[in-house]
Amino acid sequence: MSPRKSTRTRREFRLTFLGATGTVTGSRYLIEADGRRILVDCGLFQGYKPLRLRNWAEFPVDPASIDAVVLTHAHLDHSGYLPRLAAQGFKGTVWATRATRALCGILLPDSGRLLEEDADHANRNGYSKHHPAEPLYDEAQAQQALRLIRPADWEHSFEPVPGLRARLRPQGHILGAAAVTLEQGATRITFSGDIGRSHDPVMLPPSPPAASDWIVVESTYGDRRHGSDPLEQELLTVCRRVLARGGAIILPAFAVGRAQLLLLLIARLQQRGELPRVPLYLNSPMAADVTALYERFAGEHSLGPDDFALLHERVQVVGSAEESRALNARSGPLIVVSASGMLTGGRVLHHVRAFGPDPRNAIVLAGFQAGGTRGAALAGGARSLRIHGEQVSIHAEVVSLQAASAHADSDELMAWLRSAPERPRGVFVTHGEPDAADALRLRITHELDWPAHIPEYRESVDLLGPTISGSPS
Secondary structure, rough: EEOOOOOOOOEEEEEEEEEEOOOOOOEEEEEEEOOEEEEEOOOOOOOHHHHHHHHHHOOOOOOHOOEEOOOOOOOOHHHHOOHHHOOOOOOEEEEOOOHHHHHHHHHHHHHHHHHHHHHOOOOOHOOOOOOOOOOOOHHHHHHHHHHHEOOOOOOOOEEEEEEOOEEEEEOOOOOEEOOOOOOEEEEEEEEOOOOOOOOOOOOOOOOOOOOOEEEEEEEOOOOOOOOOOHHHHHHHHHHHHHHHHOOOEEEEOOOOOOOHHHHHHHHHHHOOOOOOEEEEEEEEHHHHHHHHHHOOOHHHHHOHHHHHHHHHHHHOOOOOOHHHHHHOOOOOOOOEEEEEOOOOOOHHHHHHHHHHHOOEEEEEEEOOOOOOOOHHHHHHOOOOOEEOOOEEOOEEEEOOOOOOOOOOEEEEEEEEEEHOOOOOOOEEEEEOOOOHHHHHHHHHHHHHHEEEEEEOOEEEEEEOOOOOOOOOO
């Protein structure tokens, strides 16, 4: 671990990229400002094993030397490492919007519980290489980490550490998602977090970026545009086809945002008689709790009372593990929405094991599938998945919805950057697979004539310097 410097002979404002480089996961940005250390985001690495192993590696700086964390939003690739960081000695304040703090209160304990269950399952069935298998963190450690989170109001300046100002602006994407602007003296840097869509059916459009010297922008869909067909039409087409043949539809969905949207669109189609009123299940206690938060934070999205009334009327929430197992014994036609969205864990894996081998059924992927995940393997044509130590043959139809993402596409990313009130000194392109990040970098360079750079893992930049060091031409 690198030592913490307590004295400085000159002003310091430095950024080090500890994650979200060459991948869409592990969002972690270290800011060092006059002897203080701040993390923007504290996410889990997901997907390929070499990335996941970083979660277990020694943190690049002593966690006890970090003074504060500022979260852009609650998704685990942005917040899910917090319990591990706290368990290793971090005792500072975590700043987040009120909705993000509420969502973390659901997501982080659930993550710890799933990690415990996975380790227990591996130990009972003997398929782990580690004896005994241990979770990265447990539910109790997640609960401890939640005590560190303090709410920050939208558009109100606050000091995560003395001398450094911060401000959060709405970004759409999911409930509570924010862009983070940090200001030291006359120098500003804005972290986009995950940028929502301009016409999302649930979330409000993202705010323009604040005037900044530097912008760190995500590039999840930096190399592609979302499909032109509305998501409702995509759902109608696939659901009609599968239900007509008596199949079951398994919809892996992120518990925050996408699960609520998919359920609402299907319920509307059933209400209008465009889809048969087959059983519609939500098998994710976490997603059910998240739906209640959307009702609580009604001003931060476009859903209204009638939408929630329809969800309560049409959706059957699966509560216990016993009910979940009983659902696997059923046959179609039926529709099940369950987390996680990239098939990295949770109850949906049991549904894939149960329904995946039958060609009458369908697995419908709704959202980005990070490289190295089971979802990415299915989207890429895999017909077998390793689940709980066993190979499961997949003969079900696999469909990837093109319009389901909560991330801005390449045109929307460029529109967000163009809305900046002034030209930045440089843009750092992160949170994307290599092809996507480089495609966005080229568009920024050629269309905006702004310096743009794709940072490497653990690359460090002096934000008080005049240019991006090592930026490609």
